[in-house]
Amino acid sequence: MRHFKLSWMMLAIAAISFTSCSSDDEPDSDIGGENIKDVHFDVWVTAGTSNGTAYLVKNVNSLEDPQTITFDNSGCDITGKLDQEIIVKGKYYYEVPPTGDCFGKYQITNTGLVTIARRPFEKNTYRAYRYCHAWIDDNTLVIMSSDGDKKKALWTKLDAANMTIIEEGEFNFTELSGISALTTSGLLGYRESDGKLIYFYARSAFAFDGFYAAFIDAKTMTVDKIAHMEKDVVMAGTSYGELLQHKMAFDNNDNLYIAANFHIDSFSSTTQQYGRIFRINRGEMDFDPSYEGFKTDPSGVADRGKILTIDYMGMGSLVLCIQDPEHCGVVIDPNDKNHGWGNNYNVYYCMLDINSDISTEFLYDGKHLPYSQGTFAQRSFVLNGKVYIGTNPANSEPTIYVYDIRSRTMNMGAKIQEGFGFDRITYVQGN
Numbered sequence: 001m002r003h004f005k006l007s008w009m010m011l012a013i014a015a016i017s018f019t020s021c022s023s024d025d026e027p028d029s030d031i032g033g034e035n036i037k038d039v040h041f042d043v044w045v046t047a048g049t050s051n052g053t054a055y056l057v058k059n060v061n062s063l064e065d066p067q068t069i070t071f072d073n074s075g076c077d078i079t080g081k082l083d084q085e086i087i088v089k090g091k092y093y094y095e096v097p098p099t100g101d102c103f104g105k106y107q108i109t110n111t112g113l114v115t116i117a118r119r120p121f122e123k124n125t126y127r128a129y130r131y132c133h134a135w136i137d138d139n140t141l142v143i144m145s146s147d148g149d150k151k152k153a154l155w156t157k158l159d160a161a162n163m164t165i166i167e168e169g170e171f172n173f174t175e176l177s178g179i180s181a182l183t184t185s186g187l188l189g190y191r192e193s194d195g196k197l198i199y200f201y202a203r204s205a206f207a208f209d210g211f212y213a214a215f216i217d218a219k220t221m222t223v224d225k226i227a228h229m230e231k232d233v234v235m236a237g238t239s240y241g242e243l244l245q246h247k248m249a250f251d252n253n254d255n256l257y258i259a260a261n262f263h264i265d266s267f268s269s270t271t272q273q274y275g276r277i278f279r280i281n282r283g284e285m286d287f288d289p290s291y292e293g294f295k296t297d298p299s300g301v302a303d304r305g306k307i308l309t310i311d312y313m314g315m316g317s318l319v320l321c322i323q324d325p326e327h328c329g330v331v332i333d334p335n336d337k338n339h340g341w342g343n344n345y346n347v348y349y350c351m352l353d354i355n356s357d358i359s360t361e362f363l364y365d366g367k368h369l370p371y372s373q374g375t376f377a378q379r380s381f382v383l384n385g386k387v388y389i390g391t392n393p394a395n396s397e398p399t400i401y402v403y404d405i406r407s408r409t410m411n412m413g414a415k416i417q418e419g420f421g422f423d424r425i426t427y428v429q430g431n
Helices: 002-025 173-177
Strands: 039-047 055-060 087-089 092-095 102-109 112-120 132-135 140-146 153-159 164-171 187-191 196-201 211-217 222-229 248-250 256-263 273-280 306-314 317-323 347-353 359-361 380-383 386-391 399-404 409-416 420-429
Touching (some): 055 102, 087 420, 140 196, 173 222, 187 248, 187 256, 248 306, 256 306, 273 317
Parallel strands (some): 273 306
Antiparallel strands (some): 087 092, 092 102, 102 112, 132 140, 140 153, 153 164, 211 222, 248 256, 256 273, 306 317, 317 347, 347 359, 380 386, 386 399
16 A cells, blocks of 8 residues: 555656646746747838937848848838837838828838828827827727827727727816826726726826826726826836837736836936836736835845836746946946936846846846947847847947747847947738
8 A cells, every 4th residue: 555655646746747847838838928920020220329310120030040130222211201109010010100190001111111001080189109009909909199288188999900990089087187287198008808998197207296097998988997106106108108118018917017217316317217117917907005016126225227118028027128327337427417327328138027026137148238328219029938139239239139038048149230220129920
């Protein structure tokens, strides 16, 4: 009988060991981002320096090949035609174009820009790159923004397949929230598990006195509840939605994480901020009072740099892009009133463990990735089990690094021709 019990114990241990070893190969493993095999990548640059005004976009099939992506007499010139603050879904781009008179649907190819459709405004009108958006499904796009007086929030539902307006309306959030004005665009997310649109807004982009989350039934477009984040912070995105930068992320359980920042009282510029992350749990219509992320550094020192972008990596971790001159070792000029927070190479990437609040800087070959210039950029995303991170360093060509989430290994990928500012990478379905 003793041998019989021992045999069952050994079988149980073997079963546990097998499960542990094979978990990384399970299709439902906790890996963030989309899983789309049929994609190409669009690399967005400006001629000269980052955040310029002459935009070029080039399609490439891989960012992992150690190639140099060149732009001499190649790529698509979208200058004056499209903005880099744009929506991408599937194989198309969507935006209110610089003309500011319609909704547009486009394809960007290496041979030129293709206009698929343009839908004139009906009741509600929107300014170029001053709105937020969310996808209810693959074809239903919701766009929101404050009105001209910043008293109400406008909303429009679009059928993206044929670019028709499904319905539109407005919300009087100043009256509902007891505030005098709204931020220009706010942020908008869609929680698929209960069909809620979540619209984040504040009374001012520079009022560090909290912000609001309105929970909207996506079918009826009625407001179920408005929650108030009362801490002395402002949400990280207020004017441009998420048309360029990712300011919030859902994990695989549909918990929402939103980046926020508070102003450093000893500094004069609103650029100088310390970051925080707040959470709204699945099924809840209020902020989680037990969670406040990015609060201390690994050594226990409170307060760190400004959060620029956020993505869910999986494995209980977030990918953060951070502006922090102290962390990046910027030598402060005594005459610099911005204390190194200006146009220096003061941007780095880290992964943040949600439960422990410990952040770990991404490394390659045992060294930190090159610190970057340009805070208004989106050079990272999570796709197919990998984190793609673009750098824009001081003394070498821009370089893309690729982190494998399961194996936790970092590889150097493609480089970008020197002389071009590196602002954005997007992935587009189809080759």
